Amino acid sequence: MLLNGNVTAILSWGYTFIFILFYWFSYQQSTHLWRAPYTRYISVATAFGLVLWLFVKFRFHLPWTTYWIEIGDYLVLATLMYGYFKIQDKDRRIKDRLFQSANWDALTHVQNYAAYDRAVGFHFHQSNTHHRDLAMIMFDIDHFKHINDTYGHLAGDEVLKQVASTVATVLKPFGSDIVLYRTGGEEFNILLPDRDLNRARPIAQEVFDAVKGLTTTYNGTDLQVTISVGVSILHDGDRNPLDFYKRVDANLYHSKQTGRHRITAS
Incomplete structure (x- = not known):
C-alpha cells in the first residue's frame, strides 16, 4: 500500500486485513492435527477466497460472471496447491524417517555407529586443523553375555535401554556437544570436543x-549393572580417527582385563 499510494484506500486496508487473517487461519490449521484436513483447508480457502475476490470485484468493478469464474479458478488452484504441499510433506516425512533409521539406534534411541563414524571424522579434522582438544570415552557393560544367557535377550535389551537412558541424562549438563553413541552390541562411545x-x-x-x-528390574528380578571404561585424548601423532579409537579401545580392554568395573585413562 505504501508503494502504490493506497494508504488511505479503505478497500486496500480491508483486503490486507482479510489476507492476514487468512494466513493466520491457514497457519493454525498446519500446526494442529485436526480431522478431515482437506475439508477444513478447502472450507477456509473458499470462505476467504469469496471475501478477497469480493474486494477485487468492487475495487475494479468486475461483473458477477467474472467474479464467479475467478472463484472457480481460484478453488482449482487451491486444490492443486493442497496436493502439492501434501506431496512435499510426505517427502519430508520419508526423509526424516530415513535420517532417523540411518543415524539412530532403534533400541536405545541414541545415535548409532554410522553417526559416530561421521562425527569422529569431522571432529578429528577440526581438531587437527584448528589445534583443538578432543577426548573420547568408551565403555561396555560388564558380563553382558551372562545377562543374555541367564535371563534372555529381552532382559539384555532392557539393560541396554536403561544404561543408554541413564548415561544420556548424566551427559546433558556437560553440554549439547557431548554425544553418546551405541557403536556395538553392548559398547558405547562418547565424543568430547x-x-x-x-x-x-x-x-x-x-x-x-x-x-x-x-538397577534394572526384569520379570521381578533385579539386575545390577556395572561398566568398564576407557578414556583417552587425541594425540599429535594420530594419522586418522582409527589411531585415536585404538588407543581408547586399548584402555577399555585394560579395564576389562584387570577385573572390570573400573576406568583406565591415559
Whole structure:
C-alpha cells in the first residue's frame, strides 16, 4: 500500500486485513492435527477466497460472471496447491524417517555407529586443523553375555535401554556437544570436543557412578549393572580417527582385563 499510494484506500486496508487473517487461519490449521484436513483447508480457502475476490470485484468493478469464474479458478488452484504441499510433506516425512533409521539406534534411541563414524571424522579434522582438544570415552557393560544367557535377550535389551537412558541424562549438563553413541552390541562411545584428559576424567567418573547405582528390574528380578571404561585424548601423532579409537579401545580392554568395573585413562 505504501508503494502504490493506497494508504488511505479503505478497500486496500480491508483486503490486507482479510489476507492476514487468512494466513493466520491457514497457519493454525498446519500446526494442529485436526480431522478431515482437506475439508477444513478447502472450507477456509473458499470462505476467504469469496471475501478477497469480493474486494477485487468492487475495487475494479468486475461483473458477477467474472467474479464467479475467478472463484472457480481460484478453488482449482487451491486444490492443486493442497496436493502439492501434501506431496512435499510426505517427502519430508520419508526423509526424516530415513535420517532417523540411518543415524539412530532403534533400541536405545541414541545415535548409532554410522553417526559416530561421521562425527569422529569431522571432529578429528577440526581438531587437527584448528589445534583443538578432543577426548573420547568408551565403555561396555560388564558380563553382558551372562545377562543374555541367564535371563534372555529381552532382559539384555532392557539393560541396554536403561544404561543408554541413564548415561544420556548424566551427559546433558556437560553440554549439547557431548554425544553418546551405541557403536556395538553392548559398547558405547562418547565424543568430547574441546576437552582434554583432565576435563574428560570427571565426566567418565560421573557416567561410571551413575551406571554403578543402576538397577534394572526384569520379570521381578533385579539386575545390577556395572561398566568398564576407557578414556583417552587425541594425540599429535594420530594419522586418522582409527589411531585415536585404538588407543581408547586399548584402555577399555585394560579395564576389562584387570577385573572390570573400573576406568583406565591415559
